[in-house]
Amino acid sequence: MKMSTVRLTINGLRVHVPAGISVATAIALVGQPFRHSVTGEPRAPLCGMGVCFECRVRIDGVAQQRACQRVVNPGMRVETDG
Amino acid sequence: MVDACDIVVVGAGPAGLAAAEAAASHGKRVVLIDSQPRAGGQVWRHDALHGQPRVAMDAIRAAAGNANVTYLEGTQVVAVEPERLLLQDARRGFHLAYGALVLATGARELLLPFPGWTLPGVTGAGGLQALAKQGWPLRGKRVLIAGSGPLLFAAAATAQRHGAHVVGIHEQAGASAVHRFAAGLWRWPGKLAQAARLRLELARVPYRTGSIVTTAEGDHGVSGAHVRGGQGDERIECDLLAVGYGLLPQVELAQLLGCALEPEGAHARVQVGPWQATSQPRVFAAGEACGIGGIDCARVEGHIAGLAAAGAAVPRALVQRRDRARAFAASLRQHFALRDDVRGLANDDTTICRCEDVSLGAVRTHTDAREAKLATRCGMGACQGRICGGALAELGHGPRGGMRPPLFPTRLATLGEPVLSSVSDTRGYTP
Numbered sequence A: 001m002k003m004s005t006v007r008l009t010i011n012g013l014r015v016h017v018p019a020g021i022s023v024a025t026a027i028a029l030v031g032q033p034f035r036h037s038v039t040g041e042p043r044a045p046l047c048g049m050g051v052c053f054e055c056r057v058r059i060d061g062v063a064q065q066r067a068c069q070r071v072v073n074p075g076m077r078v079e080t081d082g
Numbered sequence B: 001m002v003d004a005c006d007i008v009v010v011g012a013g014p015a016g017l018a019a020a021e022a023a024a025s026h027g028k029r030v031v032l033i034d035s036q037p038r039a040g041g042q043v044w045r046h047d048a049l050h051g052q053p054r055v056a057m058d059a060i061r062a063a064a065g066n067a068n069v070t071y072l073e074g075t076q077v078v079a080v081e082p083e084r085l086l087l088q089d090a091r092r093g094f095h096l097a098y099g100a101l102v103l104a105t106g107a108r109e110l111l112l113p114f115p116g117w118t119l120p121g122v123t124g125a126g127g128l129q130a131l132a133k134q135g136w137p138l139r140g141k142r143v144l145i146a147g148s149g150p151l152l153f154a155a156a157a158t159a160q161r162h163g164a165h166v167v168g169i170h171e172q173a174g175a176s177a178v179h180r181f182a183a184g185l186w187r188w189p190g191k192l193a194q195a196a197r198l199r200l201e202l203a204r205v206p207y208r209t210g211s212i213v214t215t216a217e218g219d220h221g222v223s224g225a226h227v228r229g230g231q232g233d234e235r236i237e238c239d240l241l242a243v244g245y246g247l248l249p250q251v252e253l254a255q256l257l258g259c260a261l262e263p264e265g266a267h268a269r270v271q272v273g274p275w276q277a278t279s280q281p282r283v284f285a286a287g288e289a290c291g292i293g294g295i296d297c298a299r300v301e302g303h304i305a306g307l308a309a310a311g312a313a314v315p316r317a318l319v320q321r322r323d324r325a326r327a328f329a330a331s332l333r334q335h336f337a338l339r340d341d342v343r344g345l346a347n348d349d350t351t352i353c354r355c356e357d358v359s360l361g362a363v364r365t366h367t368d369a370r371e372a373k374l375a376t377r378c379g380m381g382a383c384q385g386r387i388c389g390g391a392l393a394e395l396g397h398g399p400r401g402g403m404r405p406p407l408f409p410t411r412l413a414t415l416g417e418p419v420l421s422s423v424s425d426t427r428g429y430t431p
Ligand SMILES: Cc1cc2nc3c(=O)[nH]c(=O)nc-3n(C[C@H](O)[C@H](O)[C@H](O)COP(=O)(O)OP(=O)(O)OC[C@H]3O[C@@H](n4cnc5c(N)ncnc54)[C@H](O)[C@@H]3O)c2cc1C
Pocket: A049, B010, B011, B012, B013, B014, B015, B016, B033, B034, B035, B036, B040, B041, B042, B043, B044, B075, B076, B077, B078, B104, B105, B106, B107, B108, B109, B125, B126, B127, B129, B130, B151, B154, B155, B247, B250, B253, B286, B287, B288, B289, B294, B295, B298, B407
């Protein structure tokens, strides 16, 4: 069975990822960093369920989106500030 | 677009789905809301690789597929006013008026700080499970799972199904407590069967009791962990470290509505009567929000709350089933009670508030969470204290202060000025 894929951009990179996965997962799959904390430490998803905000990214220009709560969509623009 | 209905159910996990189905079957117009992109809640979270179990699909169809139910996915409640909610989805904010409300907001993990817990690759145990189901790359990864409770097994099984090499499960509770729990499981045959299945699936994974992850190490991400247990201290190499110390009820929305809470250990749960009514008129609550009870409890409480919210009679048999399920919860709590040493893992340099990078040392000088928050900004970040608040309460720094609107960081376009001021003017929060 051929898995359908979705094309989106993450930090300006054009990527193909499996359909149905979360934006957080897409970022991990293509090996992009997540956010940096206020003192500059690299961070990554912690809770996976929308409460910790460690996975927050900008999606289509809207900041503070939790990447673990959104499924990838064709054409999405994701920026992680990583 | 709906702007009013008879009953709003918040949360589309097992409890909320059961509530929506029950209320709709009595002819009520129901709106079911969940912030996740798909229905199912935590236990029935959709798996990008393996889909959802049959029982979950049936429950979702019975609720979201009911002609009387409007299901709004990817939508969260961000504030409340008398008789209406302020909702937000990916595009916009809007109001929804309701006659009665069922809160089925579930639980989150209790995540306790330890040196290295902010490294990328360190997650909650249920957190790892949730990420795995979202498709997180796990194939060939060495995963170490630790913390407490049966969720460790569920997380390990999910990780393994996604191709991870689970190098160990480390339970903080001692061997005798775990054995006593297992020995009592015959009283809940469904749980016993489930435990046996998981144990078989994980037969090759070492399971250690009385064992605690004390430190995570790594440069840009986790590469190993120190574990303290019966065999002394050892370092275990891993690519991912998943640590969760059980669950705590999500009561923020109930709190915002002024519902009375009661203690659950160091945390809080929504207080309900026999028919799941909260202290506020026409507001009901069901499932983990009313105390950690597991899926069976969530389903039967949701059913009762849905009937009660619809003004329908609640059969006695349901109430008996609920009480039985709650007894299981009590057994869990008793046997997986946290040992004191898990509360002492963080040192003064360990970050406790991950949003604002506040260390435990900075917070320790304050006696209550509110004072600490004002002085250090601990809990003022994007998660609004959901992570550090639970941790601080568990570490003995008092319960969290009251929730203030909005419940989640909210776009300004969603929050018209009148909404916010009327919320805080009319509800009298205890800050
Ligand atoms: C990460 C995690 C993994 C778990 N895995 C398992 C498992 O594998 N097996 C098991 O038996 N138990 C598991 N549990 C335990 C789980 O809590 C229960 O089994 C069961 O899911 C509880 O059902 P519920 O309906 O009470 O709550 P949940 O299933 O948690 O459902 C609550 C829902 O409410 C939604 N919600 C909350 N607040 C808002 C808001 N303000 N606006 C909109 N929506 C909101 C949430 O998105 C969530 O979908 C897990 C718990 C967690 C936290």
